[in-house]
Amino acid sequence: MRNEKYVYNQHTLQYEEVTVPLKTRIIKVFTYLCAFAVATFAMYSITSKYFPSPQEQSLQRELSQMEYHFENLTEEFGKISEEVNFLQQKDAEVHRQVFGMEPIDQAVWEGGIGGHDQYSYLNNFRNSGELLKSALTKADKLKRKITLQKSSLDSIYNLAKIREMKLASIPSIKPVQEDKLKRKIRYLSGFGWRMHPIHKVKKFHNGIDFTAPEGTPIQATGDGKIKKIEKRRSGYGYSVTIDHGYGYTTLYGHMKTILVKKGEKVKKGQKIGTVGNTGSSTAPHCHYEVRINGTAVNPIDYCMDGLSPMEYQELLHHASIENQSFH
Numbered sequence: 001m002r003n004e005k006y007v008y009n010q011h012t013l014q015y016e017e018v019t020v021p022l023k024t025r026i027i028k029v030f031t032y033l034c035a036f037a038v039a040t041f042a043m044y045s046i047t048s049k050y051f052p053s054p055q056e057q058s059l060q061r062e063l064s065q066m067e068y069h070f071e072n073l074t075e076e077f078g079k080i081s082e083e084v085n086f087l088q089q090k091d092a093e094v095h096r097q098v099f100g101m102e103p104i105d106q107a108v109w110e111g112g113i114g115g116h117d118q119y120s121y122l123n124n125f126r127n128s129g130e131l132l133k134s135a136l137t138k139a140d141k142l143k144r145k146i147t148l149q150k151s152s153l154d155s156i157y158n159l160a161k162i163r164e165m166k167l168a169s170i171p172s173i174k175p176v177q178e179d180k181l182k183r184k185i186r187y188l189s190g191f192g193w194r195m196h197p198i199h200k201v202k203k204f205h206n207g208i209d210f211t212a213p214e215g216t217p218i219q220a221t222g223d224g225k226i227k228k229i230e231k232r233r234s235g236y237g238y239s240v241t242i243d244h245g246y247g248y249t250t251l252y253g254h255m256k257t258i259l260v261k262k263g264e265k266v267k268k269g270q271k272i273g274t275v276g277n278t279g280s281s282t283a284p285h286c287h288y289e290v291r292i293n294g295t296a297v298n299p300i301d302y303c304m305d306g307l308s309p310m311e312y313q314e315l316l317h318h319a320s321i322e323n324q325s326f327h
Contacts, residue, residue, distance in 0.1 A: 070131075070135070073135070074135055074138075077135070077138050077139065077142060080142060081138070081141075081142055081145070084142065084145050084146060084149060085145075087149055088145070088149060091149065091152050091153070091156070094156055165223070166245075166246055168222065168223045168267075168268055169222050169223045169224060169244040169245050169246060169248065170222055170244065170246065170248055171221035171222040171244060171248060171250050171290050171299075171302040172222060172268070172302055172303075172304055173219070173221050173222075173268065173269065173303065173304070174210065174221070174288075174303045175210060175218050175219060175220075175221055175250075175252055175286050175288045176210045176212045176216060176217075176218060176219070176275065176286050177217070177219070206289050206296040207251065207253075207287050207288050207289035207290075207296070207299055208287075208288050208299045208300060208303075209285045209286070209287050209288075210275075210285055210286045210288060211283060211284065211285040212284065212285065212286065213275065213284060214256055214274070214275055214276060214277060214284040215256060215274045215275065216274060216275040216284075216286075217271045217273075217274060217275075218252055218255060218271070218272055218273045218274060218275060218286050219268075219269050219270060219271055219272065220250075220266045220267065220268060220269065220270045220272050221242075221250055221268065221288075221290075221302065222242070222244045222248070222250070222268050223244065223265075223266070223267050223268050224242040224243050224244035224245065224248075224250075224265070224266060225242070225243050225263065225264070225265050226240060226241075226242060226243075226260050226261060226262050226263060226264045226265075226266065226272075227241045227242060227243040227249060227262070228240070228241040228262065229241075229258060229260070229261070229262050231258075231278075232279055233279065234279055234280050235253075235279050235280055236253030236254060236279050236280075236287060237253060237254045237255070237276065237277075237278025237279020237280070237281060238253075238254070238255040238256065238257075238258055238273070238276060238278045238279070239251060239252060239253040239254070239255060239279075239287075240252045240255065240258055240260060240272055240273060242266065242272075247292050247293040248290070248291070248292055249290075249291045249294075250288065250289060250290050250291070251287070251288070251289040251291070252272065252273065252286055252287070252288060253279065253286070253287035253288075253289075254275075254276055254277060254278050254279050254281045254284075254285060254286065254287050255273040255274060255275065255276045255278065255286070256273070256274045256275060256276025256277070256278065256284075257273050257274045257276070258272070258273045259271060259272055259274075260272045260273070290302050
């Protein structure tokens with residue numbers, strides 16, 4: 001039996017069936033559907049908030065872990081930035097104290113990354129956008145500092161290599177090892193005005209005479225290239241001249257044998273010949289000269305090997321005493 005409604009019509013004195021218009025029925029159905037949808041959404045919101053699904057619970061835990069690690073990462077960025085700044089300070093000290101050069105300009109070191117906002121797309125993230133932009137900007141600045149520091153360290157390394165080559169080239173040891181010398185080194189004939197052993201007149205002695213038994217090894221006092229080899233009956237007799245670069249040359253005279261050739265590269269301490277008595281010489285010895293840009297200087301200032309400061313001062317004193325050279 002259908003669900004029908006009837007009303008009494010007083011004019012016709014009869015019961016008549018009530019007919020509901022289609023429009024009214026449609027509105028009624030739509031109202032029911034809207035109420036159902038609102039109730040369903042409300043129920044879903046309440047259950048999602050207070051009764052999350054296992055998948056939502058897993059995502060929430062993962063999000064919490066990410067936030068924790070992100071905070072730790074931000075803290076690590078700060079520590080690394082402090083270490084890089086410390087390296088920059090040491091870099092500045094090395095440039096000033098060791099090489100006498102200006103370090104990285106502080107304005108360049110602390111400068112930011114120019115240009116447009118490359119992380120503007122993160123503005124769409126209301127809750128985390130600014131945090132992410134801050135972290136990424138710090139990372140970019142740190143990478144820039146590391147790049148600058150790497151370039152500076154490369155520069156220091158190259159300067160150190162040049163300095164190392166220069167230190168190895170500058171004459172700094174005696175041409176004859178001290179334990180090979182015939183007499184105590186305090187009896188050597190030094191730089192300055194000396195009595196010529198043959199002509200018996202005072203002449204300026206441009207070097208130092210190291211007396212040693214004939215055949216004693218003579219060593220290069222610094223890295224360099226053999227510039228000249230002479231074999232004369234007078235003067236320095238058999239002699240070798242080494243060009244050390246940086247304006248330095250050394251001469252080794254009165255040699256018995258010469259073990260190198262012109263143009264050959266030699267290293268500090270390398271044997272280049274032996275002590276002799278050739279040329280204008282009265283006893284076996286090695287006449288040793290140091291010249292800077294062609295001007296003879298006192299070789300005693302370049303014989304620092306194996307000497308304490310006090311021993312060096314004593315050596316300097318005895319080398320300055322006026323006596324007869326061996327030429």
